[in-house]
Amino acid sequence: MKKLLAAALAGVAMIAAPAQAQDNDGKVQVKVLGTYVAPDGEITDLRTDIVGLPAGTQTEANDNFVPTLAIEYFVSPNISIETICCVTQHDVDAVSGLPGAELVSDAKLIPATFTAKYHFDVGGAKPYLGAGATYFWWIDVEPGAATIPLGVTETTLSDEFGFVLQAGIDVPINDSGLGFTLDAKRYFVDTTARWYAGNTLAIETEHKLDPWVLSAGFAYRF
Template sequence: MKKLLAGAVAGAAMLASPAQAQDDTGSVQVKLMGTAVLPDGKITSFNTDIVGLPAGTQTEANDNFVPTLAIEYFVTPQVSFETICCVTQHDVDAVSGLPDAELVSNAKLIPATLTAKYHFDAGAAKPYVGVGGAYFLWVADDPGAATLPLGVTDTDLSNELGFVLQAGVDVPLGDRGLWLSLDAKRYFVDTTARWFAGDTLAIETEHKLDPWVLSAGAAWRF
């Protein structure tokens, strides 16, 4: 993945037409992008299991593709702060122990994110790296179909803080403030999943999320 991202940045720099560096201090950039959210979702520990899950039970979360809105403010031509807005939906399925069993359904996540970015001068193209914090807020999560026969009535995924690494490139398209933007983020966030039968905690597991979030789209700089 690192080699792929480096190749994308280098290729965009080669395609960009020569342009004189501009002073972006105080500029605001708005990005509208298509984003692939590629989470992990595997179990890292079992805290409670009164159901008796099969030995070797393991899970994964499905990928999703969503629109993303990003807003960025340039403190200096090299330093900016960026926040994103999107909602992504995922199911959690067993891949061993209970193959293909749906355990969590329609889990909706807001990955609230703020990154500080440093932009390099590569001619017209502007590669960047960033680092920041993230708060994963689950706004909905339903018991999966496979859990209902076990008497599960509610599922809960814990909201968690984490951090994120970022890299990408912005390439100008003409001289009217329109840019092509390619972006990759790697989040490091876990969650605790709980399944309840009435008021009884039946299963509690820790899950590694750590999604790759890969985006491409258009940006407008004002």
Template sequence: MKILLIASTAALAVLSSPAMAQDDRTGDIQVKLLGTAVLPDGKITDVKVDPGLPSGTQTAANDNVVPTVAIEYFFTNNFSVETICCMTQHDVDGTTGLPGAELVSNARVIPATFTAKYHFDAGGAKPYVGAGATYFLWVSDKPGAATTPAPFNVTDTDLSNEFGFVLQAGIDIPLSDKGFGLSLDAKRYFVDTTATWRAGSTTVIQTEHKLDPWVLSAGVSFTF
């Protein structure tokens, strides 16, 4: 949360400074091409079906870096809405109780996200803050290597699709008067998932996990 608080404080400081001339972006569309680091949590928050997991079993999801595209529409000079397009892949491994054990393999998620953003003006640079909703759609997931042998004998793994919310802060920095610029963005998602491991039609393990990823992006923007 510190990154979001720092960006928000900076944006409020801009508001208190003398107003400067700014271009009107009403009706503009901004497209961003970004490199994005996705840093999820993945820890267990509840065990619903326990086959005898070691006491204190805990998990973590690995980080990933992916390309993303963001598309933004300005309703006014200061207010816009944005959506992003990406898919990210993660494994879930044991950290305590089953240290190093691969529990979920190659889980791919589309984090469908819409945010409403308020933009400030700092003369050239334009910081912003935002908030919105997300839907984590898992398009594939496989049992981890540690779950397929006895005693679990898992044949299928499912991660539940879930709604959540997201906070956002960042800055757009124009690099030319032709709509080309630099963009830095930080999002914090708040979303969980229920993981279910089955042996045939029998649920052998079921746990709830806190995902809550930080999503940190940098790239270029084009305004039309």
């Protein structure tokens, strides 16, 4: 995935460089994107287990494709601050121990994210690098189908802070602020999953999420 992303960014830069579209020096840029979210979801620690999970049980979260809105403010020609808005939904399934068992269903996440970005002016296209902070806010989590027969009545995923690295490229389409953009983020954040049977904590596990978030779409700077 890393090699594919690097090749895509390099290809867009080579195509865009000769165009030499006029720079737009607006302070605000809005991006409408299609975003592919690819989390990990593996268990890194088993803290509580009163139901007796099979030895070697491991999990993963499914990928998702969602629309995303990004808003960016330029504090100088080369430095900007960006935030994104989206809601992504994921299931968590067992891949070993209980292969195929759905443990978490339709978990909805708001990944509140702020990054600071540095833009390189290479004549036309503008690649950038960024880094920042994120807060993963779970707004709805349902017990997976495989846990309900075990008596599970509630499942939660803990809200957590993390950090994010970013790279991408903005390619001007015309001299009125319209552009095409490619963006890649790598998040580093964990969550604690808890399954309750009534008021009893039945299972508690720590999970590594660390998703890749890959986006493409259109930008307008004004």
